[in-house]
Amino acid sequence: MPDTPTTTPDLVELLKDAPTNWGKWGPDDEVGALNYLGAEQVLAAVRLVRAGKVFTLQRLIGDPKGDPVWPGRTPAERTQILDESDWDEGGKGVAYPGGLHYADDKINAFLQGSTQYDALGHLWYDGKLWNGFDARTTIGGLEKASVEPIAQRGVVGRAVLLDMARFRGKDTLDKGETFTHEDLMACAQAQGTPIEKRDILIIRTNFLQLFFEQGEAFYEGFNEPGLVYSPELVQWFQDMEIPNLVTDTIANEVTTDPNNGIALVLHNALMRNLGVTLTEITDLEQLAADCAEDGQYAFLYVAAPLKVAKGSGSPVNPVVVK
Ligand code: UVW
Numbered sequence: 001m002p003d004t005p006t007t008t009p010d011l012v013e014l015l016k017d018a019p020t021n022w023g024k025w026g027p028d029d030e031v032g033a034l035n036y037l038g039a040e041q042v043l044a045a046v047r048l049v050r051a052g053k054v055f056t057l058q059r060l061i062g063d064p065k066g067d068p069v070w071p072g073r074t075p076a077e078r079t080q081i082l083d084e085s086d087w088d089e090g091g092k093g094v095a096y097p098g099g100l101h102y103a104d105d106k107i108n109a110f111l112q113g114s115t116q117y118d119a120l121g122h123l124w125y126d127g128k129l130w131n132g133f134d135a136r137t138t139i140g141g142l143e144k145a146s147v148e149p150i151a152q153r154g155v156v157g158r159a160v161l162l163d164m165a166r167f168r169g170k171d172t173l174d175k176g177e178t179f180t181h182e183d184l185m186a187c188a189q190a191q192g193t194p195i196e197k198r199d200i201l202i203i204r205t206n207f208l209q210l211f212f213e214q215g216e217a218f219y220e221g222f223n224e225p226g227l228v229y230s231p232e233l234v235q236w237f238q239d240m241e242i243p244n245l246v247t248d249t250i251a252n253e254v255t256t257d258p259n260n261g262i263a264l265v266l267h268n269a270l271m272r273n274l275g276v277t278l279t280e281i282t283d284l285e286q287l288a289a290d291c292a293e294d295g296q297y298a299f300l301y302v303a304a305p306l307k308v309a310k311g312s313g314s315p316v317n318p319v320v321v322k
Pocket of ligand 1: 070112118122123250251252267280
C-alpha cells in the first residue's frame, strides 16, 4: 500500500453528508440498488440481443499464469481427490458394478479470490453495514446482507462497456490512475452510446495485464487505477440509479484515494451507503475487442453469484449477450 497522509480523515467524517438508500426498499432489504432492475429493465436489455454473440467474463480459476488477488488473499487451490490412478492395483477407487471410474476434486478458495460479487455486507465503517444492519451481525458469517439474497435474485439488465483504457489511448491504465463520472460520460459519448439510467456499468482498465507481465512486482506499491471519490460522483450514481458496478480490477476503484489517503472510499459510499453491488476481477478483453469492432457498447448482462449461506461474496461467471 502507498503511504497515507498522517492527517487521513476517517470515513465517518468524509461521508457525513453523503446520500444513503438505507430504508428505501424496506428495513430488511439485502440487495440494495439491484431493486432498480425490474421487468422493464430486463425486457429492454433483451431487445439489445441482435447477433447472438455470447461472452463470458470470468477469469480462469487456477490459471497456470497465476490468479490476481487482493493483497493478503491467496489464489484458490484445487486438489485432485480421485482420478484414474485410484483404480490402479491397490488404489482407493471403489469397484462399482459395471466398471464406473470417475474424477473428483475440491477447491479451497477465498470467496473473493476470483471474479466475484461482493455481498452488500462485505465491507463497512462506523459499526453499520448496508441498510443500517449492525456490523456485529457479520461475526462468524454474514447474518444480514450476505451474498445469498443477491444469488437468489440474480442480476439481469442493460450493461454498458466503458473502455477507459482505449478511450485514453493506452494498453492499460497506470497504477493509481483515476477517473471520474464525467470521464465515464465522455468515454460513453466517444463510443457513441450514452449511459442511461439504471445501466449496469462495466469499466475496462486492462490493469491486470500488468499482473501477468510483472508477476510479484505487480504488488509493489499496490494501488489500482479506478474511479475516485467525490461528492458529485456519488450523487451521480444515486441520480442515475446505477445498480451494479463491474470492473476488471481487483477492487473496483482507485485503491488509495489520492485526495484524502483513505482506502476504498467508494466501497463505502456506493456499496454500504447506496447499495450498489460490486463485481470485480472480470476479464473484459474479448468483449472489448468485439465492441470496438461492431460499435455495440450496450448489451444484455446476466449474472448470478453462487448461493453461499452467510457468504461475504461469491465467484461468478457473468454472461453478456449481443
Ligand atoms: C476488499 O474489500 C478488501 O476487497 P474486494 O472488494 O476486492 O473484495
